Amino acid sequence: MNYTGDTQEYSGLLQISQVFVIKVLFWKISALFGTGSGNFPAGRQKIRDDGADVTQRAKEKLAYVVPFTLAIILALLFMNFRNFAEVTMIMGTLPLAMVGSVWLMYLQGFNFSIAAGVGFITLTGVAVEIGTIMLVYLNQAYNRRLVDCELNGTFPSGSD
Numbered sequence: 001m002n003y004t005g006d007t008q009e010y011s012g013l014l015q016i017s018q019v020f021v022i023k024v025l026f027w028k029i030s031a032l033f034g035t036g037s038g039n040f041p042a043g044r045q046k047i048r049d050d051g052a053d054v055t056q057r058a059k060e061k062l063a064y065v066v067p068f069t070l071a072i073i074l075a076l077l078f079m080n081f082r083n084f085a086e087v088t089m090i091m092g093t094l095p096l097a098m099v100g101s102v103w104l105m106y107l108q109g110f111n112f113s114i115a116a117g118v119g120f121i122t123l124t125g126v127a128v129e130i131g132t133i134m135l136v137y138l139n140q141a142y143n144r145r146l147v148d149c150e151l152n153g154t155f156p157s158g159s160d
Contacts, residue, residue: 058114069121070094073128080132086139090131097127 077087101123105116149156 055114058117062114062117066117066121069124073124077128077132081135086135090128090135093127093131094124097123 074087074091077090078084081087098120101120105112110116145156
């Protein structure tokens with residue numbers, strides 16, 4: 001076949017591909033409804049899956065991904081602050097964020113799914129980020145207050 005730009009040159013190929021698509025659709029429909037022969041071509045088979053095994057495998061992966069993620073967050077926070085008390089303050093916000101999200105899922109009638117698990121991991125990151133920003137701001141404000149008190153020769157107190 002020479003390319004001449006004419007679509008009639010390729011009409012044979014188009015007809016073959018259309019016939020193939022129709023045959024595949026026929027095989028799928030006949031297998032679905034149990035009508036006809038339902039024979040699949042060699043090397044193909046009918047697979048029915050309700051997704052339970054996929055969900056089970058994903059939950060197994062989440063069982064070690066979530067603690068691993070928390071360990072990474074804990075290590076990064078400790079490398080940043082070098083103070084276990086500040087890391088504990090930030091990590092202490094995580095249970096509150098998780099409880100709030102579980103309540104919201106319950107009130108909305110959602111079931112736990114893989115997407116919800118990934119959302120919990122994301123929520124953990126956001127809660128840690130906000131906690132870090134607040135802690136850095138509080139440390140800066142406290143240090144600024146100490147410098148002001150040193151310049152004025154006073155002792156910092158809560159009433160100032």
